Amino acid sequence: MTEWKESEEVMDRLLPLVEKIPAFSQSVARVLSLASDINCSAKDMVEVVSRDPVLTMKILRLVNSAYFGRPSKVTSIHQALVNIGLNTLKNTALSLALLGVLPRKSESGFDIDGLWLHCLAVGLASRRLALATGHARSEAEEFFVAGLLHDMGKLIFAQYLPQEYAKALSSAASGKLPLHAAEELFLSVTHAQAGALLAQRWKLSEALVLGLARHHTPEQGEPSAMADVLFASNQVVKKLGLGSSGDFSSTTLPPGVRERLGLDPAGFKAAMEGLSEEMDSARAILSV
Numbered sequence: 001m002t003e004w005k006e007s008e009e010v011m012d013r014l015l016p017l018v019e020k021i022p023a024f025s026q027s028v029a030r031v032l033s034l035a036s037d038i039n040c041s042a043k044d045m046v047e048v049v050s051r052d053p054v055l056t057m058k059i060l061r062l063v064n065s066a067y068f069g070r071p072s073k074v075t076s077i078h079q080a081l082v083n084i085g086l087n088t089l090k091n092t093a094l095s096l097a098l099l100g101v102l103p104r105k106s107e108s109g110f111d112i113d114g115l116w117l118h119c120l121a122v123g124l125a126s127r128r129l130a131l132a133t134g135h136a137r138s139e140a141e142e143f144f145v146a147g148l149l150h151d152m153g154k155l156i157f158a159q160y161l162p163q164e165y166a167k168a169l170s171s172a173a174s175g176k177l178p179l180h181a182a183e184e185l186f187l188s189v190t191h192a193q194a195g196a197l198l199a200q201r202w203k204l205s206e207a208l209v210l211g212l213a214r215h216h217t218p219e220q221g222e223p224s225a226m227a228d229v230l231f232a233s234n235q236v237v238k239k240l241g242l243g244s245s246g247d248f249s250s251t252t253l254p255p256g257v258r259e260r261l262g263l264d265p266a267g268f269k270a271a272m273e274g275l276s277e278e279m280d281s282a283r284a285i286l287s288v
Contacts, residue, residue: 117243123147153191
């Protein structure tokens with residue numbers, strides 16, 4: 001596996017920003033670690049989540065909402081596990097943990113609620129595409145996590161470089177440049193680089209870190225299945241208008257990505273069938 005590396009100049013620019021992100025509680029940090037571990041046990045997840053009363057309350061509120069449509073009230077994390085399964089519990093816990101820590105407002109004028117919707121949609125699309133391209137369900141859950149995290153670098157810029165980021169957002173909105181190119185112009189770094197560094201500091205898997213770093217440049221360096229899936233899912237979600245990423249550009253799949261995914265147009269369409277409807281019900285995650 002190729003490791004993600006950046007120049008010293010890029011790292012010097014990013015490190016002070018990433019270090020401003022508030023520290024997670026021990027339980028949330030452990031949830032992050034477990035969410036990216038395909039060998040995570042049900043016992044470990046239940047034990048970690050149960051130690052955090054706020055996270056427990058939010059998960060139970062969500063599991064008892066119309067999103068899951070349970071016929072009877074769920075009153076414990078163990079019951080939630082039985083009802084919705086380990087992978088869904090992992091993803092729900094991670095989503096709620098991130099929403100509780102990362103910023104929801106910004107002086108840059110960025111539509112952060114729209115971004116969260118976009119990221120959730122890319123997570124759902126990435127899981128679908130991973131399954132359609134032959135990944136095991138346990139592996140596909142890491143693609144969901146990657147989709148959820150793929151634009152976290154934008155939150156860092158919006159929060160800690162609001163004036164510079166407003167210029168990048170304005171340039172992207174005018175249609176002159178894709179947002180990641182506007183970031184390079186106005187900030188000298190991109191949200192993909194910032195998100196990769198954040199994931200690295202959270203000790204997430206190298207495959208996930210590399211996928212985040214290359215989700216706009218999947219043809220750069222050695223192939224990354226995570227980057228290929230994130231790139232394709234990102235384009236689908238933007239075309240469907242699910243949420244708002246601040247980026248108004250779209251592009252076709254590069255030949256190498258199309259070849260590696262191995263899906264013809266019909267297979268791709270089948271993989272995404274019902275995504276908008278799934279997203280409608282998944283929005284409940286963002287309102288808990």
